[in-house]
Amino acid sequence: MSVEHLVVVGASLAGLRAVEAARxxxxxxxxxLVGAEEHLPYDRPPLSKAFLEGDRLDGAPEIPLFRSGETFRHELDVHLMLGEPATVLDPERKVVCVGQREVAYDALVLATGATARDLPGTQGLDGVHTLRTVDDAVAVRxxxxxxxxxxVVGAGFIGSEVAATARKRGLDVTVVETLPTPLQAAVGRTMGEICSSLHTRNATGLRCGxxxxxxxxxxxxxRVVLSDGSVLDADLVVVGIGAAPSTGWLAGSGLVVDDxxxxxxxxxxxxxxVYAAGDVARWYNPLFGRAMRLEHWTSAAEQGARAARNALDPATARSYSTVPYFWSDWYGSRIQFVGVADADELVIVDADPDPGSRCVALYRAGDSVAGAMTINAPTEIMKYRGMIAKKASWRDALSFAESRRAVAGVS
Amino acid sequence: MKVVVDYGKCTGLGICESLAPDVFEVNDDGELELKQSSVPEGQLEDVEAAVEGCPTEALRLEPDDSSADTE
Incomplete structure (x- = not known):
């Protein structure tokens, strides 16, 4: 049966790209397009960065909307259902329930994203916020x-970026992290240690472990009381301890849901x-030969587009392969990472005497290069993304790094 | 087709470089450089993916005869 009605549940980046790709x-x-928030689709990366900065004279930052309502209605010819989440998926009847309404679909893209984890025991206390939505960002700002x-509770991407922005505004800020270093889950301990210097040299308090x-x-x-008995006075607590895929509404749908x-x-x-895209999707990434769930901008955008095209024409469906990529901006330094960090070996192939100022690190898995991370080395990082995509050998990656150092040395 | 960069939007994230390295390269200062502004033969799909994949929507494609500025 040909598709007459495409329904996209989730009105953030992946949902937007699904709609655009279909057209x-x-x-x-x-x-x-069904969205739980009242806002038109908006871009989230600025929420922990520019949106929180204090450089606007009128004090009212604009929501970083992707497209105008006009564009959705006229150019994309999309029926928007915003302000209420989908609550039920019935694949037998091919129906999604949104509030009291039933929406029948021929093809469905699920892009409901993830929900920020709360700190237990803080409900009802003013001044404690997660940072996922624009409403959260307005409150933090x-x-x-x-x-x-x-x-800031949690020294991952969001927490560290919020701390950096707070310092930019001259505020006193302390970051509390359960693990021994910032960003450890994403980049490993050695590189996390180097990232910690970005916080400390910018006079951010850092309490790891x-x-x-x-x-x-x-x-x-x-105030915030820590496990070692110390007490931090606080007017604002920003909780950045990760996000959980928004799948609760799919219970009983028959879909396989597990992280x-x-x-x-x-x-x-x-x-x-029924297809899925973005933070909510755990899909088989052929390039790495295993299932992954990514919470990255790039993969959300690409998966949204791919899921819609495949949903509209399953007979010609194409697989989605990617080398994961994320970036994070701290105190004017740019951290970039490609590939995967759960590796057999980490080698810092190039670094300033102070590696927090600039460094390039490679991650080995077996005989291949599996990941690369840079701090303030924007011309290096994507060369390695290309090598990882081509399954380059570890030896080739190391000799490439050597050649890059030689080039830099003579310039 | 030729590539046009809006340098007011580009922050040098480099996704374009990873998708179409013959056309795009981020330099040591984090600025995007075009190695060539015309789309090379056989690479239109890669360059289109780069344009679509730009998080800051700083890239677009224009017909070769356009007189638009590249700044």
Whole structure:
């Protein structure tokens, strides 16, 4: 049966790209885009960076919308259903429930993303925020403007970027991290250690290897008590302890859900007409020969587009392979990572005497280069993404690194 | 077709370079350089992916005869 109605659930980057790709592929049937938030689709990376900065004179930053309502309605001819989440998927009847309404689909792309994890025991306490949505960012920004003494819980991407932005505004900020170093889950301990120097040299307090025992205050947060007994006074607590895929609404749908919606290499869920994309999708990445769930901008965009094209024409479905890529901006330094970090060996192939200023590191898995990370080496990183995509050998990667050092040395 | 960069938007993230390295390269200062502005034979699909893949929407393709500025 040909597709007459494409429904996309989730109105962030992956959902947007699904809609755009469907139109670009020539699909002229109906498209409905369902989003839990009231806002038009917006870009999330700026929320922990530019959106929180204090450089706007009118004090009212614009929401980083991807497209105008006009563009959705007229150019893309999309029916928007915003402000209410989907609550039920019934694949037998091919229906999605949104509030009291039933939306029938022929093809369905699930792009419901992930939900920021809360710190247990902090519900109802003012001044404690996660940072995932623009509403979260508005609240954090308002606290920044009030000069909040800030405690950030979690030294991953979001927490570290928030801390950097707080320092840029001259605020006192301390980052608390359970693991021994920042960003350790994403880049490993050695590189995490180097990242920690970015915090400390910028006068951000960094407390690694301790956890939060309690967050105290009457109506508002007043202090954070750590597992070693120390106490941090705080007007604002930003919680950046990861996100969980938003799959609760799929219980009983028959989809296989376990840390994400399970999909094959074409992003197909195994249920007729239903594909998944973005943070919520756990799909088989042929390039690495294993299932992955990524919370990265690049893969969300690409998966959204691929899932829609495949959903519209399953007979010609193409698999989605990628070398994961993420970036993070801290204190004017850019951290970039390609590939995977769970490797057999890490070698820093090039670095300034102070590696936090500039360095290039390679990750080995077996005989191949599996990952690369740079700090302030933007001309190096993507060469390695290309090598990882071509399954280059470890030896080739090391000799390439050697040749790059030689070039840099004579320039 | 030729590639046009909006340098007011580009932040040098480099996704374009990884998709079409014959056309794009981020330099040591983090600025994007075009190794050639015309799309090479047989690479239109890669360059289109680079344009689509840009997180800051800083890239676009234009017909060769366009007189638009590249800045």
């Amino acid at each position: 670009k592929a020539g699909f002229d049937g109906r498209i409905t 308002a606290a920044f403007e009030g000069g909040a003494r800030t405690v 301790v956890s939060v025992d309690s967050v105290e205050g009457r109506a508002r947060v007043e 994400g919606i399970h999909c094959d290499a074409t992003l197909w869920t195994g249920v007729e007409g």
